[in-house]
Amino acid sequence: MRDRMDGSIQRGQTAAGAATESRRPDGAPATTRSLMLAVGGWPAWSVVGGLTVLAAATTATGLSVPVPTWARYVPLAASLLVFGLPHGAVDHLAPARAAGERPTLRWLGAVGAVYLVLGGAYTGLWVIAPAAAAVFFVGLTWFHWGQGDLYALEAFGGSHLGGRAHRVATILVRGGLPMLVPLLRFPERYRAVVDAWIALFGGGADAAWVTAPAPRFTLGVGFATLTIGTLLAGWRRSGGGTGRAEWRRDAAETGLLWAFFLLVPPLLAVGVYFCVWHSLRHIARLAGVDPASTAAFEKRGALSALLRTGRDAAPLTAVSIAMITGVALFVGIDTDPRTLTALYLVFIAVLTLPHVAIVTWMDGAEGTGVSGKQ
Numbered sequence: 001m002r003d004r005m006d007g008s009i010q011r012g013q014t015a016a017g018a019a020t021e022s023r024r025p026d027g028a029p030a031t032t033r034s035l036m037l038a039v040g041g042w043p044a045w046s047v048v049g050g051l052t053v054l055a056a057a058t059t060a061t062g063l064s065v066p067v068p069t070w071a072r073y074v075p076l077a078a079s080l081l082v083f084g085l086p087h088g089a090v091d092h093l094a095p096a097r098a099a100g101e102r103p104t105l106r107w108l109g110a111v112g113a114v115y116l117v118l119g120g121a122y123t124g125l126w127v128i129a130p131a132a133a134a135v136f137f138v139g140l141t142w143f144h145w146g147q148g149d150l151y152a153l154e155a156f157g158g159s160h161l162g163g164r165a166h167r168v169a170t171i172l173v174r175g176g177l178p179m180l181v182p183l184l185r186f187p188e189r190y191r192a193v194v195d196a197w198i199a200l201f202g203g204g205a206d207a208a209w210v211t212a213p214a215p216r217f218t219l220g221v222g223f224a225t226l227t228i229g230t231l232l233a234g235w236r237r238s239g240g241g242t243g244r245a246e247w248r249r250d251a252a253e254t255g256l257l258w259a260f261f262l263l264v265p266p267l268l269a270v271g272v273y274f275c276v277w278h279s280l281r282h283i284a285r286l287a288g289v290d291p292a293s294t295a296a297f298e299k300r301g302a303l304s305a306l307l308r309t310g311r312d313a314a315p316l317t318a319v320s321i322a323m324i325t326g327v328a329l330f331v332g333i334d335t336d337p338r339t340l341t342a343l344y345l346v347f348i349a350v351l352t353l354p355h356v357a358i359v360t361w362m363d364g365a366e367g368t369g370v371s372g373k374q
């Protein structure tokens with residue numbers, strides 16, 4: 001969908017691209033790239049890189065840094081305000097903007113209906129079959145976080161990305177890093193999180209299959225092979241010049257995330273990743289389709305663009321926090337952080353299904369992700 005021209009991204013073919021270009025004929029595609037680097041690139045690389053170096057140093061020196069139990073919950077708790085919940089709270093405006101239109105009542109109604117139907121159905125599944133709903137949630141996040149990273153790779157340049165098979169493989173690799181790699185190193189902690197989701201619904205909290213060693217070994221070897229194969233395919237396509245540099249960034253990110261999720265305890269790692277990696281990348285995407293945020297970025301920089309998107313996200317973030325607080329009070333949940341985290345994640349799960357539908361629709365409208373052509 002994007003041809004490379006003089007090192008900038010050409011988005012002419014797409015609905016959003018056409019609108020973007022007509023709004024800013026002076027090089028909007030390059031702005032998409034710098035927005036993704038400034039908002040979705042450097043902050044994520046610094047935080048995830050810093051934590052990985054720290055974790056590697058303590059592991060290598062055998063030094064044990066006791067992380068107090070409550071601290072493990074901090075990033076996930078922070079995601080209520082720090083980019084996590086807010087990144088989805090712009091869904092009512094995002095599809096219209098991705099299509100190069102103004103959000104009208106019709107758009108709002110359509111997004112509301114998607115949330116009501118899919119969110120409602122998925123809530124039902126949690127009540128009827130919590131174990132199946134839990135497995136589905138991990139699979140859904142696997143796809144969605146992979147989809148988010150594929151979009152970012154394209155925004156960075158992405159000329160090493162191939163056709164559909166390579167794109168699907170890239171989604172599987174990028175989504176599997178946060179969803180599968182923690183299981184390989186920390187099965188017990190992984191299982192505790194899944195058990196707590198199921199326990200919320202009173203079911204027998206026993207996801208014993210999570211910690212079974214044989215499938216874990218097979219999954220690990222399979223996923224490592226998929227990672228290497230996907231990177232090799234990208235390397236072959238990348239040729240020389242900027243393509244090779246883009247491939248190098250992809251490979252470095254992939255390696256970094258492998259190390260991060262192998263070294264940092266999962267609750268902490270997934271919480272940090274959700275806030276500064278996935279959510280910030282999506283916010284960079286949102287800012288890129290919103291003329292006001294893009295203008296703010298061009299004039300005053302990344303923080304200004306973030307504040308504008310934050311303003312759009314504020315009302316529905318507040319509604320979501322009120323809803324989850326209401327549910328917690330209504331069911332009289334205890335204040336054990338494990339239970340609160342489980343409730344928060346199930347709440348996120350219910351919001352994530354419609355959110356994924358919206359983002360997948362945006363991919364189609366913009367001709368990106370699996371919908372992208374080479």
Ligand SMILES: CC1=C(/C=C/C(C)=C/C=C/C(C)=C/C=O)C(C)(C)CCC1
Binds near residue numbers: 144274348
């Ligand atoms: C916390 C945690 C887990 C799952 C988290 C999930 C599934 C989060 C999903 C968040 C979403 C979808 C946000 C919206 O984009 C695991 C990997 C089971 C175990 C380790 C700790």
Ligand SMILES: [Fe+2]
Binds near residue numbers: 278
């Ligand atoms: Fe998302």
